[in-house]
Amino acid sequence: MTTVVKYHTLGNDYLVADPELGAPAPGTAATRALCDRRTGVGADGVLYGPLPGQETDPQGTFRVRVFNADGTECARNANGLRIFARYLREHGRTDQDELTLRTPGGDVRVRLGDSATAACTIDLGPWTHRIAAAADGTELVGVPVEIEPGTTVHATAVHNGVPHLVALVDDATDELAARIGPLIVGYAGFTERPNAELLTVEDRRTLRVRIWERGVGATPASGSGACAAACAAYRLGLTDPAVTVVMPGGTVAVEITEDERVLLSGPTSLVGRVALADEFVPRLRARAPR
Known part of the structure; x- marks a missing residue:
């Protein structure tokens, strides 16, 4: 049985698709199907992980990929990563309060609160006023x-x-x-x-x-x-x-x-675990661009 776990933070909702719970490899088709609010579970995005390769990472480090509802990949996401850190501790993947989440956009540190519903803190690291897409690479400030x-x-x-x-x-x-x-x-x-x-x-x-x-x-x-x-x-x-x-x-x-x-x-909030119907699961395994 394939299961996803739904959380939200202030109404920004995400589905955790864990390979150990039957989640397929991430892709556009699977993400769109899951996030559809009429024919799927419904969410702003999907957190795929923890991903294979953990054995080479330091203790307390977990790999994850973040996808928007339209299937596009997001290098990293502050709300989604806080949710993912809570998921890892709640589902017995770690007992640590401070985790490192490894994303395509770099490593991110998350510190969990004393309880599941307590506020947790993410360190997004340094920031810049240069958008990579700016033609001349200059800062855009005001x-x-x-x-x-x-x-x-x-x-x-x-x-x-x-x-x-x-x-x-x-x-x-x-x-x-x-x-x-x-x-x-x-x-x-x-x-x-x-x-x-x-x-x-x-x-x-x-x-x-x-x-x-x-x-x-x-x-x-x-x-x-x-x-x-x-x-x-x-x-x-x-x-x-x-x-x-x-x-x-x-x-x-x-x-x-x-x-x-x-x-x-x-804060983060747990919505619940959703067991996907057998007739829905094939939609998640359709071949899609990676």
Whole structure:
């Protein structure tokens, strides 16, 4: 029997597909089938792992791949990786409180809380204002970007393993995110699509953010997006190094350390285990591009 385990963090939901629970090799078809909210289990993405090869890794290190709902692979994902760390401890894969998760975007450290529902913290490491897709490789900090004729945003780029474009706006609303989020993600000036964050600074310790993720669309919360918004606001001199980020799904805490590492803390929630029907499983094993 193939089983997946569903979690969410502030409404940003993921399925853990563990090979030991019958999960197939990751691919576009399997991810789309699982994440479909009408004909599948439904989620913003899938966490495939722990993957083979663990025997060569140090103790407390686990390999995982992250896929968006549309089947595209994400180098790493702050909310998803916090969920995956909780999964590993809850399902007896480790008894440690501090883990290293090995992703295509690099190694990430996660510190779990004292209980399953307590906030856990992920260290996303250093960040940059250079989006790899920027033609000349220069930093984008508080510059006007015309995302379509007649529509210009005050934008700051942040790359924290995933590319982001943060737009500073007077009032970050769902309606505004739905209008300009797709334009930012599809902006022709970048060859690598960024996630879009709309940022309103409430005060030096509080941010309000709306998110439009590539491969997902509107989402109630994003860990790496919250970190990107905090980094942008800090670099623009608008906030202190430690802030609360308010999103539709709830709040997280982001801290920028003296050596400019980015720490994200927030809750995770278990939804349940889902046993997949025999007639559904063949959809996960369809040949798909890797």
